[in-house]
Amino acid sequence: xxxxxxxxxxxxxxxxxxxxxxxxxxxxxxxxxxxxxxxxxxxxxxxxxxxxxxxxxxxxxxxxxxxxxxxxxxxxxxxxxxxxxxxxxxxxxxxxxxxxxxxxxxxxxxxxxxxxxxxxxxxxxxxxxxxxxx
Numbered sequence: 001x002x003x004x005x006x007x008x009x010x011x012x013x014x015x016x017x018x019x020x021x022x023x024x025x026x027x028x029x030x031x032x033x034x035x036x037x038x039x040x041x042x043x044x045x046x047x048x049x050x051x052x053x054x055x056x057x058x059x060x061x062x063x064x065x066x067x068x069x070x071x072x073x074x075x076x077x078x079x080x081x082x083x084x085x086x087x088x089x090x091x092x093x094x095x096x097x098x099x100x101x102x103x104x105x106x107x108x109x110x111x112x113x114x115x116x117x118x119x120x121x122x123x124x125x126x127x128x129x130x131x132x133x134x
Contacts, residue, residue: 031055035110037130042122049128064088108132
């Protein structure tokens with residue numbers, strides 16, 4: 001028996017497969033929890049890094065622990081496979097400084113790259129390895 005796939009049948013199968021795969025990937029990645037790490041500045045100073053994340057499906061919200069200032073709500077969140085992207089604005093030396101974050105997640109570990117938007121030189125790009133706390 002020979003099966004004849006029409007373009008419509010092929011398109012429906014293709015869409016169904018990749019939609020299910022994308023949904024499964026989104027459902028499998030759960031970033032909820034408290035993540036703790038340390039950021040080392042170029043001068044050797046260590047600063048605590050903490051973030052609390054909540055997730056409902058593909059929607060992620062959270063709060064970054066303030067460093068000598070109030071906690072910060074994260075913005076512009078999105079998840080692509082095992083990578084979480086978000087941003088924040090930190091008060092530094094009387095100004096509002098934007099930061100972008102790229103977090104690669106593997107089980108209970110999150111390697112976070114911290115980018116001070118528009119900056120160059122020392123401490124403009126930092127990273128920290130965080131661990132989800134129980």
